[in-house]
Amino acid sequence: MVSSVPRQPPAATTFTGHRGRQVDRDLIGWADTVLAMDRTVLAALQDLATPPDLPKLRLYLDGQDVPDPYGGDTTTFAAVVDAGADRHL
Helix, strand or coil, X not given: CCCCCCCCCXXXXXXXXXXXXXXXXXXXXXXXXXXXXXXXXXXXHHHHCCHHXXXXXXXXXXXXXXCCCCCCCHHHHHHHHHHHHHHHC
């Protein structure tokens, strides 16, 4: 069952100073783990990565794509959050 209550980050979460950045080979090399939200993104990352960095790449939900909620309503976004909530929230 999906709740219609909008999800909020925990009170201690802050994104101050966070900046988005295009993934490149150097960033993959720097990272310990790179999580892709779906198989299409994973394939693009695999094409970009060097062979020694390939083991760092994996799907966020271990073998399952995370649906893209863009354009959806609050319920759609809540369902996507719920799909991974037991992992990171």
